[in-house]
Amino acid sequence: MLLVYENKNTGLSSEWKEPVHVPPHLHEAIEVVYVTDGEVELGVGPELFHMDEGDFAIIFPNVIHHYQVFGQKKNKVIYLYLDPKLFPSYYKELQNYSPENPVVKKRKVHPDVVNAIKYLAEITDGNPMLIKAYAQMILAYVFTTMPLIDKSAVGRDDLIYNAVEYVAKNFRENISLEKMAYELCVSKYVLSRMFAKTFHCNFSKYVNGVRLNYAVAELENSMDSITNICLDCGFESQRTFNRVFKDRYKITPREYRKRMEHDK
Structure with missing residues (x-):
């Protein structure tokens, strides 16, 4: 996978699939990751973060990241891609900052966030306002619980x-x-x-x-x-x-x- 540029009319695209090795890439979407089975390694900049079943992660727009998969476990991951233009109140922060640690472990992930991710992953033709409301719920959780750092500091020496x-x-x-x-x-x-x-x-x-x-x-x-x-x-x-x-x-x-x- 190389750089990905998306401009979906719905502002949302999703995948629920077995993870594979993906080399460093970036895109303009907000990427939400939720492990439903097994495990996956998420790399952001030079750091590698281990994710187990029930763990949640978010990658802000234009942050380079990659995935690695080890072992023979049955792994399955939900990937959501959200258009940042849908969230004008967060737009500046999304462009300038990035979570210091993009992964939240299962025990700390709020059940409402999990429900929102699963709803967005399974929906095929839903109410745009409802889709936006669930996505806003995820972002509100991120901005109130995850420390942010300047995006320019992510991987600058790599x-x-x-x-x-x-x-x-x-x-x-x-x-x-x-x-x-x-x-x-x-x-x-x-x-x-x-x-x-x-x-x-x-x-x-x-x-x-x-x-x-x-x-x-x-x-x-x-x-x-x-x-x-x-x-x-x-x-x-x-x-x-x-x-x-x-x-x-x-x-x-x-x-x-x-x-x-x-x-x-």
């Missing part, structure tokens, strides 16, 4: 964190491994090895993956032309965009948009 953040801020530009290495004050060979070991791909493929994730969100949620989307994502030409897109999705961007319109 190379993986800094590399992911750099790409997130600059993928629309003509970036290179050499330029990135220079600006992060590390060897390009160190960076190259880090991408291969952490993301199992080279720098170019990683950056193109970030661009594709952004492009897909634009294809699904805007009426902008494919040419403009291509250029806005940082691809040097529509030919390159079409080739990279088809390599991943097995169809062209135009065909993808038509399919999404048909499915709505």
Whole structure:
């Protein structure tokens, strides 16, 4: 999984599934995590937090995080993704701060929070006001019980964190491994090895993956032309965009948009 950009019309998307290894990534949503069975490791910045059944965690927008799974246990986790724009009263805090410890252990999680998470995970077509009320309940719990720190302090000395953040801020530009290495004050060979070991791909493929994730969100949620989307994502030409897109999705961007319109 690379960087994820979502713009769901409902402001909510959810998954209830078996967790897998997920490399460092970020997105603009608030991510709520609740372990219903087994265990999972949540990494935020350089820290790794163990989560058991009944534990709750929250990741604020644009905070780099990852998941690891060890052992052979039967694990199952609820993931909720909430659009921060739904919560204007918390918007500034969500953008500037992050929980010092993102995990709350089972014994300290309020039953109302658990009920709200399960309701939001199972709902398919609910009342928007009710959805927002349950989500507000979760955030109110977070802001009244979890100490916050400045978001800039999370992982600032970690190379993986800094590399992911750099790409997130600059993928629309003509970036290179050499330029990135220079600006992060590390060897390009160190960076190259880090991408291969952490993301199992080279720098170019990683950056193109970030661009594709952004492009897909634009294809699904805007009426902008494919040419403009291509250029806005940082691809040097529509030919390159079409080739990279088809390599991943097995169809062209135009065909993808038509399919999404048909499915709505």
